[in-house]
Amino acid sequence: MTLVTIVRKNLRQRALASTLTAASIALGVAVVVGILTLKEQSQAGFSQSAFGYELVVGSRGSALQLVLNTVYHMDQSQGNIPYSLYRELAGDRRVKMVIPVAVGDSYQGFRIVGTSDRFITEFEILPDQRFELAEGRAFSFSEEMLEHVMTSSSHHDHDHEGMKFEAVIGSTVAARTSLKVGSTFEAAHGVEEGPGTEKHEEVWTVTGVLKPTGTPNDRAIFINLESFFSIKGHVRPGEEGRGPEISAAILKTRGGLAARDLAYDLNRRPDAMAVVPAQVVAELFEMIGKVDKLLLAVSVLVILVAGVSILVSIYNSMSERRRPIAIMRALGARRTTILAIIVLEATALCLIGGGVGVIGGHAMAELSGGILKAQAGIPITGWAFHPLEFVIIGGLLVLGVLIGLLPALKAYRTDIAEGLSPTV
Amino acid sequence: MAITLEQLRKSYRTPEGAMHDVIRIRRLDIPDGAQWVITGQSGSGKSTLLNLLGGIVTPDEGTVIIDGTNLGALSEPARDRFRAKHIGYVFQTFNLLQGFSALENVLLGMLFAGHVEKARAASLLERVGLKERMRYRPSELSVGQQQRVAIARALANRPSLILADEPTGNVDPAAGDTIVDLLKEICREGGQTLLLVTHQPQVVARFPDVFDLSKLQN
Numbered sequence: 001m002t003l004v005t006i007v008r009k010n011l012r013q014r015a016l017a018s019t020l021t022a023a024s025i026a027l028g029v030a031v032v033v034g035i036l037t038l039k040e041q042s043q044a045g046f047s048q049s050a051f052g053y054e055l056v057v058g059s060r061g062s063a064l065q066l067v068l069n070t071v072y073h074m075d076q077s078q079g080n081i082p083y084s085l086y087r088e089l090a091g092d093r094r095v096k097m098v099i100p101v102a103v104g105d106s107y108q109g110f111r112i113v114g115t116s117d118r119f120i121t122e123f124e125i126l127p128d129q130r131f132e133l134a135e136g137r138a139f140s141f142s143e144e145m146l147e148h149v150m151t152s153s154s155h156h157d158h159d160h161e162g163m164k165f166e167a168v169i170g171s172t173v174a175a176r177t178s179l180k181v182g183s184t185f186e187a188a189h190g191v192e193e194g195p196g197t198e199k200h201e202e203v204w205t206v207t208g209v210l211k212p213t214g215t216p217n218d219r220a221i222f223i224n225l226e227s228f229f230s231i232k233g234h235v236r237p238g239e240e241g242r243g244p245e246i247s248a249a250i251l252k253t254r255g256g257l258a259a260r261d262l263a264y265d266l267n268r269r270p271d272a273m274a275v276v277p278a279q280v281v282a283e284l285f286e287m288i289g290k291v292d293k294l295l296l297a298v299s300v301l302v303i304l305v306a307g308v309s310i311l312v313s314i315y316n317s318m319s320e321r322r323r324p325i326a327i328m329r330a331l332g333a334r335r336t337t338i339l340a341i342i343v344l345e346a347t348a349l350c351l352i353g354g355g356v357g358v359i360g361g362h363a364m365a366e367l368s369g370g371i372l373k374a375q376a377g378i379p380i381t382g383w384a385f386h387p388l389e390f391v392i393i394g395g396l397l398v399l400g401v402l403i404g405l406l407p408a409l410k411a412y413r414t415d416i417a418e419g420l421s422p423t424v
Numbered sequence: 425m426a427i428t429l430e431q432l433r434k435s436y437r438t439p440e441g442a443m444h445d446v447i448r449i450r451r452l453d454i455p456d457g458a459q460w461v462i463t464g465q466s467g468s469g470k471s472t473l474l475n476l477l478g479g480i481v482t483p484d485e486g487t488v489i490i491d492g493t494n495l496g497a498l499s500e501p502a503r504d505r506f507r508a509k510h511i512g513y514v515f516q517t518f519n520l521l522q523g524f525s526a527l528e529n530v531l532l533g534m535l536f537a538g539h540v541e542k543a544r545a546a547s548l549l550e551r552v553g554l555k556e557r558m559r560y561r562p563s564e565l566s567v568g569q570q571q572r573v574a575i576a577r578a579l580a581n582r583p584s585l586i587l588a589d590e591p592t593g594n595v596d597p598a599a600g601d602t603i604v605d606l607l608k609e610i611c612r613e614g615g616q617t618l619l620l621v622t623h624q625p626q627v628v629a630r631f632p633d634v635f636d637l638s639k640l641q642n
Contacts, residue, residue: 001531001532001534001540002535005528006535010523013523324522327521328521329480329504330480330513330515331513331532331533331577332507332508332509332536332537332581333536334504334536335500416475416480416481417471417472417475420480420519
């Protein structure tokens with residue numbers, strides 16, 4: 001028998017009120033913890049995958065859409081840039097390496113990216129980190145064939161002669177589909193596959209599976225660019241009066257002020273723009289930050305209102321608890337002991353609610369993180385703890401003590417003789 | 425435990441605003457180990473006297489000296505500690521905590537004195553005939569059984585003074601007699617001083633030492 005036993009029994013005696021008030025605290029805490037965890041994790045996930053290269057070059061429009069489409073394999077492409085620009089960039093002395101990116105097709109919801117083999121074998125997708133093959137090899141890439149496709153004006157000029165349709169798949173694609181080295185697949189037109197989606201007649205063979213990178217690339221299927229241009233139904237180089245085009249290019253410069261210079265030059269062009277993905281992501285999070293600050297403020301209000309409901313619940317119970325309190329006092333309990341019991345009750349409700357809320361918040365983040373991971377390939381775990389959670393628990397402890405004090409003072413002042421009177 | 429009351433006065437304000445003396449005792453000596461029944465008309469101050477002896481209320485004037493300790497000279501926390509260690513209370517309405525089992529109600533009495541002895545609590549309940557009912561909650565016990573739990577609780581901290589306020593007021597006469605006999609027997613065994621307040625003649629008749637409070641006040 002300890003004071004905690006008394007607190008536990010008192011809470012159990014008012015089970016409904018205790019459960020409801022703790023649940024309201026749990027709700028507020030869960031939302032706060034969920035937001036904190038998702039924000040922290042997604043921010044880390046987004047910024048992490050953007051740091052391997054400095055610039056993304058695409059058609060003029062939304063910088064965010066360009067980054068989401070090229071880096072995160074999300075959203076729609078907002079237009080193309082001339083393939084000639086890619087060539088220009090490849091020849092620019094400020095550029096260390098440039099990779100072409102062509103998108104527009106998918107397989108079972110996973111984006112297909114037409115690119116060069118250097119993206120798989122040489123390009124640093126993360127600082128000092130290249131792709132590694134878990135099995136197989138990179139797809140074949142032929143500059144000659146690409147040139148041939150670029151200069152052909154119709155499908156009939158080459159019609160897949162000598163063309164290799166090969167693909168390297170990300171680790172998530174390998175895990176979620178039945179594709180493995182040697183498997184074949186057909187691409188669906190468009191980035192969202194669904195009923196009625198048109199399928200291309202070309203068949204790709206998987207030549208390699210990438211090791212997990214923790215980036216959205218795990219969810220992508222990379223094919224050789226020349227095979228992408230050979231897909232029947234795509235606008236062909238030279239068709240519709242346009243030269244060959246790609247969706248975007250990602251590049252790493254030789255360092256120094258090269259990235260800034262290059263971005264300045266590119267942004268003066270009428271047909272393209274260059275963006276720094278890290279900067280775009282930072283702006284995105286600044287925007288999101290405003291929304292989650294509002295959500296956090298609402299959640300804190302929910303916690304405070306829940307705190308007030310605990311206060312009201314305990315305070316209202318004081319009248320019916322005059323006798324038990326007087327009995328304890330008659331048995332020798334000091335006023336401070338009674339005060340401690342009531343404060344402990346309020347604190348326990350706050351902490352139980354807080355504990356449930358923390359677990360619930362992480363579970364919520366894990367669930368939402370799973371959806372975000374499935375859609376954007378950002379590796380998110382809902383069970384990563386945020387340092388602010390300790391502040392929340394500390395805050396709940398203080399809140400519990402504060403809201404317990406008012407009813408506790410009422411209990412503290414209970415007159416024993418009056419409380420024991422048979423009329424009470 | 426010897427008790428001395430000297431020049432004791434306690435008054436309450438009436439609804440009309442006048443002060444009314446409920447207790448006025450010039451001197452009263454209660455010897456160690458005494459078993460007294462205190463009786464008197466309704467409103468004669470029986471319960472107030474017990475509350476003064478238990479340090480639950482403080483006198484307006486005078487002293488309550490228990491085994492050489494002047495209760496009025498103690499701070500409230502010290503009085504609480506004194507009550508927890510030296511005084512056992514038995515109330516008319518039993519005053520058991522409803523959410524607690526019989527055993528836990530006895531343990532609760534020990535908790536506030538600072539030492540919880542589960543074995544002793546169990547043996548006390550066995551002594552009052554509730555060996556098989558230790559885990560029962562008050563609502564699952566008869567009124568007679570509830571009062572036995574209250575007696576066990578009053579004895580929990582080996583007090584030297586037992587104050588019983590109308591302990592048979594809520595039970596039938598036969599059960600009342602059993603309770604009074606049990607209290608007397610246990611107090612005799614333990615050498616405790618027993619002061620029992622009642623207005624029931626059949627209870628008064630079971631004590632050789634009877635003090636009518638209305639006559640005692642002088």
